[in-house]
Amino acid sequence: MAGQSDPHISLFSAAEIEFVAEDELVEIVPNISMEPLNFTCGDFGPFRPQMPTEVPMWLAVALKKRGKCVICPPQWMSVDKLTQVLEAERDTEYAFEPLPFHYVELSRLLFDHAHEDIPDLYMVRTLIEDIRDVRFHKLESSLKLINERVNAVKLKNVSAMEMNIVRPFLVRTLQSFYKLDSPQMIHNPVTTAYRQAQAADRGPRLELRRRHMIDLLRR
Amino acid sequence: MASGSEEGTELETEDIDKSIRLTTDVELLKQAWRNEKASPEILKFQADLVQRSKEQIQLMEDTVEDYEGNGTDPLTISLYQMDLDRYQFLLRSYLRTRLQKIEKYTIHISKTEMWNRLSRPEQKFAKRCKDSMEKHLTQSVLSKLPEGYRSILQQSASSDAEDMVPEPQLDTFVFCKSNQYREVVQVGESGDEQFDFAVDGLGVIRYTAIRELVETGKVDLV
Structure with a gap:
């Protein structure tokens, strides 16, 4: 009878969440020439050396692994932006700053596969870890507010x-x-x-x- | 790059372009998959979408095969293969999630209007699943119990209702996210509590409060 207790039915695994995140678009600068790719999920390219173009994360990572492109980290991943976000997160007790829905997965993918493309890697990594910690702590403590029946x-x-x-x-x-x-x-x-x-x-x-x-x- | 492949690419482009509208079927299938995974009950089978997806997958498989035959650059082929793999994963996971639900709630589904939410093959599967389960339980346990306790549906012959049929728990809570419809939902019994997706974006709501909106696709489960 426990409709939700079966983890196979109603829960998304971390890998599945990452799968969804991999469809987010990111900008790359290819170093090869390639004709446009007409995928089921959309058309991408054409790819010309030094010409920036937008592709889904999974494609960016696949090209990166083969040494065929440089990934441009998204704007929100700059030291300035992240510092602002971290400060704002620390200032509020319960509100969360707007960050991309998949910021955890996207930053993780970039750290794992494209760390040499991220300027100030060490700072960015530390900032994102701090932001994650602060936010998660807030989320945990806000759960304490639930102490009665809510809709x-x-x-x-x-x-x-x-x-x-x-x-x-x-x-x-x-x-x-x-x-x-x-x-x-x-x-x-x-x-x-x-x-x-x-x-x-x-x-x-x-x-x-x-x-x-x-x-x-x-x- | 081999020049022969470019002709093929152009031909395929037209075919694929036709099927890509504002949102692609991949995107629609992903949403159907997420809804199916997150909702406690089985949702309506997305017959048209699944049909289109199968056709697109078939088309893409043929394309990849053609490329392999005509000496297209291996990198391009492997990228097309990855795109195909992702699509196939979505479709399989969608169908499997449904099968898991059918196995779990077979009897309940076959006794209610939920039966109509199943596709033909799923109905066949449900029927066979129910028969096997009944046969197994009867042979191994029920036939050895005293008279009056042998039903697969009731605890004993004296209970009024069918109290042994597992049912999806609709009273549960689900996570949902705003989509282009930006609905305002009444969440309480009294009607004075509203959840405005345009303002609130993401939330946890009782499934019964948004059940219809999930069915009509106006709210996305995540």
Whole structure:
């Protein structure tokens, strides 16, 4: 009966999330000549030496592995931009800065396969690690705010990988609260004295329960 | 680069261009795959999309074969092969995810309108799956139980409902992301709570609140 407990059905593996991220476009500068590629996922090229062109990440990585191009790191991966983001992340308690939905996977792919194309590699890597840590810490601590039945949780600007990591825990938590805190469970005519005592205990919480939707990130 | 390949490329270009509209079928299939993986129940089979995808994969396989025959540069061939592999992975994973759900909820699906969400081959699979399961359980366990406890659907003959049929849990929570429709969703029973996809972007919502929007493709599960 546990519809969501089977990991094969409803969860995305990290590899599958990366697969999705690999479709994001990135700019490359080829060092070879090649005719346009008419793929099922779109047309790319033509490729001429020193002429920048946009391709999906997986294609960029494939060309890079064969030494056929230089990958231009996206704008958000510059030291300046990342420093700004990190500062902003540190300044707010619950809000998240807008970063690409797949920033974790994209930066990881670039570090693994194109590290020589990234200026200030060491700084960029450290900054992204710091940003990830700060954001994840925020996400974790914001989960503590869930302490009652809610209908929805807003997760503005949370990225794919961050979302995937908290998914199993968050879904189970929300399900449990939803089930145990349901009005039927609380307001049903109770027969035993024990239950009545419990219902009475719950009295003060009714006031809190008016808010059914929770915005973790904007309080 | 071999000059003979360029003619072939141009011919193929026309064919493929026709099938590429604003969003490609790969993109649509990816969304269908994500929705299918993330939703607790089985969704409607994307018959047209799967049909088109199969045709495109076939076409691409032929193209790659042609290239191999006419001495196209091996790099180009391997790149086309990668594109093809990614498409095939999506299609297989989509179909497999559905089969897993069918195996899990066979009886429930075959007894409700969900049956119509299955493709013909899937219905055949579900039927065989149900028969095998019934046969197996009857032979190994149920036939050895006392009279009245032998049903595959009920715990005992005295229970009113079919209380042993696994059903998808619709009361669960799913992650969803805004798409071009930017819907505003009522999430609470009272109707005063709204989730505005244009503003909020990403969130966790009860599946029942967005079930219809998922079916019509106005909200994407992730």
